Amino acid sequence: MKSLLIVTAALEAAGGLALLGLPSLVASLLLGGSLDAPSALVVARVTGAALLSLGVACWLARHDERSRAARGLIAAMLFYNAAIVVVLVHAGMGLRLSGIGLWPTVVLHAALAAWCVACLRTRRVNVGDGK
Numbered sequence: 001m002k003s004l005l006i007v008t009a010a011l012e013a014a015g016g017l018a019l020l021g022l023p024s025l026v027a028s029l030l031l032g033g034s035l036d037a038p039s040a041l042v043v044a045r046v047t048g049a050a051l052l053s054l055g056v057a058c059w060l061a062r063h064d065e066r067s068r069a070a071r072g073l074i075a076a077m078l079f080y081n082a083a084i085v086v087v088l089v090h091a092g093m094g095l096r097l098s099g100i101g102l103w104p105t106v107v108l109h110a111a112l113a114a115w116c117v118a119c120l121r122t123r124r125v126n127v128g129d130g131k
Contacts, residue, residue, distance in 0.1 A: 001065040001070065001074065001119045001122075002062050002063070002065050004074065004077075004112075004115050004116065004119050005058045005059070005061055005062040005065070005070070005073075005074075006058075006059070006062050007112075008054070008055070008058040008077060008112065009055045009056070009058035009059035009062065010055070011055070011108070011112075012051045012052070012054040012055035012058065013051070013052055013055030013056070013059070014055075015048070015051045015055075016047075016048045016049065016050070016051030016052030016053070016054070016055055017048065017052060018048070019044050019045060019047055019048025019051060020045050020048035020049060020052065021048075023035055023041050023044035023045055023048065024041070024044075026044070027040075027044065027099075028099055029099045029100055029101040030088075030099045030101045030102055030105060031091060031097040031098070031099050031102065032097055032098045032099035032100075032102070033097060033099075054077070054080070057073060058073065058077070061073050071120065074116050074119050074120055075116075075120060077112070077116050078113055078116035078117060078120065081109045081110070081112045081113035081116060082109075082113045084105075084106075084109040085106055085109050085110050085113065088102060088105060088106045088109070089106060092106070
């Protein structure tokens, strides 16, 4: 679980900083489109702040892997990663958006979701064993 929290912290913080600083570039790489409206830039930057917050939460929880709060964080990250996969697959297949980073990002979030499931299953088994 500690490794998952560290990797997630690094990835989400990096993504958050990128969206805060260069939202149009991220949109172009991810979706192949631009953020023309000022409101789109604001939403992208708010998203960047949220991702940075997730990164901070994961970083701070990395040494607390036996707590219920850390387990809750992993469950929340599972939901987040699964939702990102659904949203980006819809963007690519349904809306026909495509940037160079779209499908690698889908694969990355699917892998992170699977890692979250594995961590949650492992912790459940360990809790049942009294460890």
